[in-house]
Amino acid sequence: MSTSEQAQLLVDRVDGVVTLTLNRPDQFNALTEELLAQLQSSLDVLAQDADLRCVVLAAAGRAFCAGHDLKQMRAASDHDYYVRLFARCGRVMQSLVALPVPVIAKVHGMATAAGCQLVASCDLAIAADTAKFAVSGINVGLFCSTPAVALSRNVPAKKAFEMLMTGRFISSSEAVDNGLINQAVAPGQLDATVAALVQTICAKSPVAVRTGKAMYYRQRSMGLADAYDYAGGVMAQNMMAQDVAEGIDAFTQKRPPVWKGC
Template identity: 50%
Template sequence: MSDTLLIREDNDGICTLTLNRPDAYNSLSLELMQALITTFDEIADDISVRVIVLKGSGRGFCSGHDLKQMLGEGEEAYYQCTFDTCSTLMQRVVNLPIPVIAQIHGVATAAGCQLVASCDLALASEKSRFATPGVNIGLFCSTPMVALSRVVTKKHAMEMLLLGDMIGAERAWEMGLVNWVVADDELEQKTAEVAAKVAASSRKAISIGKQAYARQIDKPLAEAYAECSKVMTGNMMTHDAGEGIDAFINKRKPEWQHR
């Protein structure tokens, strides 16, 4: 297990992916990013998986890019490959048909913070810390900025990007970077509860909704409503919508077929 960069565990529709480079604070080596992309592509077509929990092993969630690896290579083409792969990874998270939940303990910095911002939901330990500290080493966090600027306000994003300071979990919650802050010893349980609630829903409905959200968010109001009116019409034609409505009317538990 110690030699496995990414550990996958599946249980009752919940797929838990553990970043497994504890000695390097789960930094995103090129190999780990590629492993994540490959696994996300496999999960996208796996109807048995309805939600993903992403977490880190060891003392922290993810410290960002593996700077030692990058400096060891030292070539522009390698840097471009690294950042392109990272951009592909983050877009995979956003474009997956099912939700991704970040479970954060310890630090989530630079590309690790970017990963949190890219996830659909995020739960943080009260002792977790976040930063986009590139300015401290002469490397502005430009790619983390893309994800960060889409989940927090402009001034909050620029505060993190320009100062590069660590912020605590409560401050991250105030900014909208995370959904919940819980005690260290409650993080696993609370994440499991949230994941189980998502997994209990129709995968088909969740997939339709997540993808529609991404399409409508930047549209003008009238276009967004036009888009989502079509989406809901299509959703009404699915098996699970009919099943869910019938179950509601007849006061019974729905039996999803995820189609």
């Protein structure tokens, strides 16, 4: 994967950390068909990358993402086109969740509609305290149905429904309170805060991180008893990893662990 100034998505890799940067700054990084396709292609490649440790989803310009490109959407009037477009977007969102390592949204400016959906689809989110969030499709007569899927899995039901029905923007502090993002920091601290979170994740055992993400999302859809049965099996299998033996030995010997990734 290479970085191109013309690309709607920039891909940068430093060791096992990949940063995906939405790159339509003059259009507030609105999601075109092309940008969705580039995101999907990158996520498909990353899903097979055994050396991947963490992914950061960022954006160029003054905003994180203004949602779907409304001009492109309006230029089409075919029902099947819209079915394909929203299915493509839904696949991108699900691919973020399915990626085997944590995905961190680094948010500045505004994140609206499908842009807010992107934030909600990431595992973690850090935002500038000046950022704002909305699912504002209802303001143009289009209920944000697909963003509602991700939003309602992050935000309490009445809060999510209020956002969807009113289309109003919420602040970063409200987004923290509602569980949409993890933390809001001064804009000048955003890069350093995300970098510190990445460093913390990368310092952990790759086996534990990958096992944990997969297990976390799968158990959420289960009943309590099934979730405990599943979690117990996962934990027993995790105990067989070399990294666990190394981690426990390092703890008892009061030394830093040396992860083998297996």
